[in-house]
Amino acid sequence: MANVSHRGDMTTHPDISEMRARYARMLGGRDVALVDGPVFLLGLYCAASPWILHYTTSQPALATHNLIVGIAIGLLALGFTTAPDRMYGLSWAMCAMGVWMIIAPWIVGSSPDTGVILNNVIIGALAIVLGLMCAGTAAKSVPKP
Secondary structure, X not given: OOOOOOOOOHHHOOXXXXXXXXXXXXXXXXXXXXXXXXXHHHHHHHHHHHHHOOOOOOOHHHHHHHHHHHXXXXXXXXXXXXXXXXXXXXXXXXXXXXXXXXXXXXHOOOOOOHHHHHHHHHHHHXXXXXXXXXXXXXXXXXXXX
């Protein structure tokens, strides 16, 4: 069996420049990964909020709406994690969904109560803030020509 316990100096490795470039590419812009988790949790909460706040029977259209938008936010978060270079252009879509969540209780719902309105306004505001954070960090991580 080979002795792998010794630690050699990596600076003498023949492929060190290629390995460093690959490592830099892989980690480039990964400070945006700190936003991916909260975006996913926001989508999960948005999808589950009708059952958490018990308004599935009083606002069935809004309950379905929040489920669909929550799934969409969660899918965006998964896309941000798996393909950040291609998906962070959709950060602005996250902001648009946040604005939509704020006005949805009056458009989709029928005479929503204060709790439902407050729930959607908070979800919408968080979606806007997280979308702006995604857009900002994506703009910072774009390589300069």
